[in-house]
Amino acid sequence: MFRLNENYLKLPGSYLFSTIGKKVAAYIAENPEKKVIRLGIGDVTQPLAPAVIRALHTVVDEMANPETFHGYAPDLGYEFLRNAISGEYKRFGVDVPADEVFVSDGAKSDCANIQEIFSADSSIAVCDPVYPVYVDSNVMAGRTGEYDAVTGRWSNVVYMPCTMENDFVPELPEEAPDLIYLCYPNNPTGSTLTRDQLQVWVDYANKNGSVILYDAAYEAYITEENVPHTIFECQGARTCAIEFKSFSKNAGFTGVRLGYTVIPKELKCGDVAVHSLWARRHGTKYNGAPYIIQRAGEAVLSEEGRAQTREQVAYYMRNARMIYDGLKKAGYSVAGGVNAPYVWMKTPENMDSWEFFDFLLKEGNVVGTPGSGFGPSGEGYFRLTGFGTYENTVEAVKRIGLL
Amino acid sequence: MFRLNENYLKLPGSYLFSTIGKKVAAYIAENPEKKVIRLGIGDVTQPLAPAVIRALHTVVDEMANPETFHGYAPDLGYEFLRNAISGEYKRFGVDVPADEVFVSDGAKSDCANIQEIFSADSSIAVCDPVYPVYVDSNVMAGRTGEYDAVTGRWSNVVYMPCTMENDFVPELPEEAPDLIYLCYPNNPTGSTLTRDQLQVWVDYANKNGSVILYDAAYEAYITEENVPHTIFECQGARTCAIEFKSFSKNAGFTGVRLGYTVIPKELKCGDVAVHSLWARRHGTKYNGAPYIIQRAGEAVLSEEGRAQTREQVAYYMRNARMIYDGLKKAGYSVAGGVNAPYVWMKTPENMDSWEFFDFLLKEGNVVGTPGSGFGPSGEGYFRLTGFGTYENTVEAVKRIGLL
Known part of the structure; x- marks a missing residue:
């Protein structure tokens, strides 16, 4: 009788971004009227450059x-x-x-x-x-x-x-x-x-x-x-x-x-x-x-492609900078955002990472990535990305500031 | 000190089609005036269908x-x-x-x-x-x-x-x-x-x-x-x-x-x-x-795509059939070509598969695939494909018939 690679069965839970995807889909199904902003998965939003x-x-x-x-x-x-x-x-x-x-x-x-x-x-x-x-x-x-x-x-x-x-x-x-x-x-x-x-x-x-x-x-x-x-x-x-x-x-x-x-x-x-x-x-x-x-x-x-894609990177970095500054102003401890499109924040009030994920999804309708999904030392942290649109990022930062 | 996956080192020679590619490239470099016809690797030659x-x-x-x-x-x-x-x-x-x-x-x-x-x-x-x-x-x-x-x-x-x-x-x-x-x-x-x-x-x-x-x-x-x-x-x-x-x-x-x-x-x-x-x-x-x-x-x-790609398949099958019939007529033992684009022939005169590969490349300027590259029971066989153009296939069959 054939047997499986049992190492696969040792993997706890499913792949981080699949889990996030499912949680967000469930929330949206229950709350179709909410406008959810995704600053979670590191996916881009700008179209391909004209040269491409x-x-x-x-x-x-x-x-x-x-x-x-x-x-x-x-x-x-x-x-x-x-x-x-x-x-x-x-x-x-x-x-x-x-x-x-x-x-x-x-x-x-x-x-x-x-x-x-x-x-x-x-x-x-x-x-x-x-x-x-x-x-x-x-x-x-x-x-x-x-x-x-x-x-x-x-x-x-x-x-x-x-x-x-x-x-x-x-x-x-x-x-x-x-x-x-x-x-x-x-x-x-x-x-x-x-x-x-x-x-x-x-x-x-x-x-x-x-x-x-x-x-x-x-x-x-x-x-x-x-x-x-x-x-x-x-x-x-x-x-x-x-x-x-x-x-x-x-x-x-x-x-x-x-x-x-x-x-x-x-x-x-x-x-x-x-x-x-x-x-x-x-x-x-x-x-x-x-x-x-x-x-x-x-x-x-x-x-030409280099010039056009540099502009896209600058666009995302403006977002990252805005998240960084906005969170800092709102009193959060933040890192990143200078040489990377990611902003890494400490969760407030000793929430763990998934608690903050759920809190932010429900109260702010903003999707981020729980730091603990990246390993034990990520617990108590949360990742936001500059890959959203400028308008969504402005709105998300505003919402987080109001929480 | 790091170590490698030693199983890789057990692999004899390099991957079949890479070896063929190198042999053909070497032959063409030495004989730039020859028109080599490739009926070896199973690569297609017809462009993508209009619907695609x-x-x-x-x-x-x-x-x-x-x-x-x-x-x-x-x-x-x-x-x-x-x-x-x-x-x-x-x-x-x-x-x-x-x-x-x-x-x-x-x-x-x-x-x-x-x-x-x-x-x-x-x-x-x-x-x-x-x-x-x-x-x-x-x-x-x-x-x-x-x-x-x-x-x-x-x-x-x-x-x-x-x-x-x-x-x-x-x-x-x-x-x-x-x-x-x-x-x-x-x-x-x-x-x-x-x-x-x-x-x-x-x-x-x-x-x-x-x-x-x-x-x-x-x-x-x-x-x-x-x-x-x-x-x-x-x-x-x-x-x-x-x-x-x-x-x-x-x-x-x-x-x-x-x-x-x-x-x-x-x-x-x-x-x-x-x-x-x-x-x-x-x-x-x-x-x-x-x-x-x-x-x-x-x-x-x-x-629409289905109709167009069916025509491409028919084109290749016409080639395969032509190879099958041409080789048979020339006295070779052949199989395949009815439900597959591949024709599988016995090599003539007890040549082994790579001998016939070299012979066919040099004497007929036709590239096929040595049967032994597919395993020991492929020794003494040779694969030709219907994936060439019609014109090249006609020419290749003619050349093989004259050997």
């Missing part, structure tokens, strides 16, 4: 013509896009050859799948709070040990608390983990590391033989000079780091699906390049991002 | 407007597409509710990822020859034991030979495997099972507690009455089968990327529905197929 739309129409017409039709894509992505991405790194003063870029359908898939190419008994470390996908994908692979419902922690995961008390800067683990997940600008806290702070991690990883899995999905939101745009700005990162990037947040591609992962060829275990395993995985389990979507990504990185 | 192109333009414009812009898709696919797919099953007299349909970026990803939700020590059975992804994805997961380079077999895989001798009908394994991969119409042999023959497998699976992983990517090519269009035409399949479908071959979506998997809710291990694990996997590791691509899929299933 134009590229899409052009490439759709290509697909209508036998001479210009495109079938299966190259395993690892089209050269035109890999070259454009390589060029993007040059803007940061970093050399990433095109053949170290793996194009995919988004950073979520890559962040979730990357653990597969490492040993089943790899030890892992995550910031706490953290994007749930890093831990959940390792739970599914059986790496995380047992779940303690009281502490909200897995026995085999090293948690690095990031709270207002330590200014959201994780401490180096005493015992070096094999795989260290870092996400900067950070989801959910909106915090960043400076170049010098990140260099400490790169040195630590190289010294201890760890791999840093660096999620830079929110890079486009960086506004401060001393914050690195890529981990490869750090000395020695090419021998210890993998970087994940996304078109979701810099170009509104959450429903378009495009991302990429950079694995330097110098990253090796003995003689074996990690790059070669990821290439094998792509070739065996994936058939590439759609051609038309890869052309849309190319348009994002064109001069 | 129109839908794409419409939906691209939706993405340009904040009122109609779409961000993150629902985890498991948009209702409009899941409903259309459910309707597709009704045409075959089968009831598949929309919530048993999981939309994805293609059958390859799903076929490769499905093993994850089963126990790590699951036993697997595959037809031999077989689409390499089924075995390779299990190698990566550590299920297949050791590779014997002499026999070309993995120690923990049950191989079910399908050759001209047994008319390509696999025998039921003596000891029941946990997971049985079946692909009909078959890639690479082009063979099929009748409804009665498939019912035998469904009964066997239900009796023994096996799951059938049924890849029906080539369903659109079925021309004979007694060949089932879905495994769910068989009595009892809802308690033992998962079905994979693709838009790649019925609508030319190889570069567009869309597919789906059906998991009936009755398929259970104890109290746990397999459906719930796959849903969890989607929610955690995937962010859905692009909205614009899902709308394109909907257009394929419209009345």
Whole structure:
């Protein structure tokens, strides 16, 4: 008799954003007259940039013509896009050859799948709070040990608390983990590391033989000079780091699906390049991002696309700033919002995160994300995003201020 | 020090179609004046149908407007597409509710990822020859034991030979495997099972507690009455089968990327529905197929799209038939080509499959796929596809006839 992967059954509850979706749907079904504003899930609201739309129409017409039709894509992505991405790194003063870029359908898939190419008994470390996908994908692979419902922690995961008390800067683990997940600008806290702070991690990883899995999905939101745009700005990162990037947040591609992962060829275990395993995985389990979507990504990185998407980012950052300022003025403790579209607030009056979620949904008709959904150290915090429309954000901040 | 998933290192050589691609590229670089015809990889050549192109333009414009812009898709696919797919099953007299349909970026990803939700020590059975992804994805997961380079077999895989001798009908394994991969119409042999023959497998699976992983990517090519269009035409399949479908071959979506998997809710291990694990996997590791691509899929299933894509399938089948007849006339032993776009031939003069590949590439400038790339029982066979253009196919058949 066949049996299932029992690690899946260890996962407590369902995926955070699915749970939020269900709660909101139930509330709206019961209160159809209320105007609910969603500042919860990190989904964008601005339409695709004109340069992207134009590229899409052009490439759709290509697909209508036998001479210009495109079938299966190259395993690892089209050269035109890999070259454009390589060029993007040059803007940061970093050399990433095109053949170290793996194009995919988004950073979520890559962040979730990357653990597969490492040993089943790899030890892992995550910031706490953290994007749930890093831990959940390792739970599914059986790496995380047992779940303690009281502490909200897995026995085999090293948690690095990031709270207002330590200014959201994780401490180096005493015992070096094999795989260290870092996400900067950070989801959910909106915090960043400076170049010098990140260099400490790169040195630590190289010294201890760890791999840093660096999620830079929110890079486009960086506004401060001393914050690195890529981990490869750090000395020695090419021998210890993998970087994940996304078109979701810099170009509104959450429903378009495009991302990429950079694995330097110098990253090796003995003689074996990690790059070669990821290439094998792509070739065996994936058939590439759609051609038309890869052309849309190319348009994002064109001069015109870059200018247009920069405006979208500025729009969201204005919202984030408004949330930050509005909450501060209303007396809340807040962080983030400067180099990230996320504002991370302490819940008032010792409410726990889900209590505040329910309170805010019912009393303010505003949807946010409970901090505890991102890990035990997120308890007592709450995430709001700048991804709403300007008008909705103004209204939401007003409503929260009145509570 | 971090370590890699050593199962990856057990994989012999690189992925079949990558190897072919490299060989062909090398030949063309050395012989730039030769006109090479590719009837190797199963890639389509006809452009997207007009109904699909129109839908794409419409939906691209939706993405340009904040009122109609779409961000993150629902985890498991948009209702409009899941409903259309459910309707597709009704045409075959089968009831598949929309919530048993999981939309994805293609059958390859799903076929490769499905093993994850089963126990790590699951036993697997595959037809031999077989689409390499089924075995390779299990190698990566550590299920297949050791590779014997002499026999070309993995120690923990049950191989079910399908050759001209047994008319390509696999025998039921003596000891029941946990997971049985079946692909009909078959890639690479082009063979099929009748409804009665498939019912035998469904009964066997239900009796023994096996799951059938049924890849029906080539369903659109079925021309004979007694060949089932879905495994769910068989009595009892809802308690033992998962079905994979693709838009790649019925609508030319190889570069567009869309597919789906059906998991009936009755398929259970104890109290746990397999459906719930796959849903969890989607929610955690995937962010859905692009909205614009899902709308394109909907257009394929419209009345107009259906008529147009049927013509494309007929075009490819005319090619397949021409290859079949031409090879037969030239004295080759051939199979397939009736309910599938693949023609499966015996290599002449005891050449092995790769010898014939090289011979055909050099002497005929025609690219096919070596049968041995699909497993040990494929040795001495060769696959040609009807996916070329009509003109190229005529020319290729002529060239092969002259060898």
